[in-house]
Amino acid sequence: MSGQWRGQRERGSRKAIRLMIWLALHCGRTACRVLLVPISTYFFLAAPLARRSSRAFMNRALDRRPAWRDTFMHLFVFATTLLDRVYLVNGRHRDFIVDLNNEQVFLNALAEGRGCLLLGSHLGSFEMLGIIGSVEKKLAINVVMHVEDSARLRDLLLLSGNALPYKVITLGHPGSMLRVKECLERGEVVGILADRVYRSEPTLCVPFLGRPARFSLSPMRLARITGAPVVMVFGLFRGGRRYEIVFEPLGTHALQCYVERLEHHARHSPYNWFNFYDYWGA
């Protein structure tokens, strides 16, 4: 892929991020969300790629022409979930109201005793599920991450001095997928964000919001090789302090089914779409 979204330089120096973390932990979430208004405005003005890709996405996801407010809200919701990540990695998940929807699908899969592959996405946040699942439900949760995402997360943890309750499996090593299989064999949960394509992965073009987009075939191949039960999950921000985690069974035509449900939730919660790059062109 073009690496567009990874090529976007992290704006805001480490100092600014450290300041934001300090403010988050000492001044409370409400005050920080007020601060996110000028911050989101800054990105609205200074990040043309984010603005353009948001607009391209909104054009397809909304039934009307997107207004500038949609782009602003899109960036604001994204910023809010990043802020909330600070609270989550600091053990403050109880500050949030989390609705679990259709959890039985997940529990049934786990009851098979062969672990569970959770197919997530960058629609909303996987963080809440990782934290709730490991801290509240006492499940062993692993999340597969690209090396740069895991480096970013490590930076956040270093800055706020915390350890994650779930484990990260970094992609790009010969043993990465072997480790996934070992986790599943121990009956653990492995989360994969299946909506992005990395490097020269084999892909399939599937219509998404009215235009073909490339989706990776690797998650489905992993499911086939390991034979573990697969469940889809969407962790959506619902405004205020509320998050909703939706579990859904995966149909027979696995990739097709995943893309259809991704589209469904993207239409209903467009501001949760956190792929700020040319999704169809990548």
Place this chain on the structure above:
Amino acid sequence: MNPTPDSEQELARLIVEALRLEGVAPEQIEPEAQLFGAGLGLDSLDMLELSMAVEQRYGVKLRSDDPNNEKIFASLRSLSRHIQLLRVG
């Protein structure tokens, strides 16, 4: 112990077979060429399938937490050598 070319050939056949590599003959796989990424272009899913095939064929388990994995999976030769060591041990 040094792997004989025979054991390397056998592993090369297993790689082609297990990963259904099209247009690649086992004897074409250079013993020292990179398996993962560049070279043969295998990804970590291929490595998983290969590990499962190795376990089935040789009865030895490759582990993701082996600190030497980068070296072990580096080439046909290094992987073959590692399998031979596991079989002896």
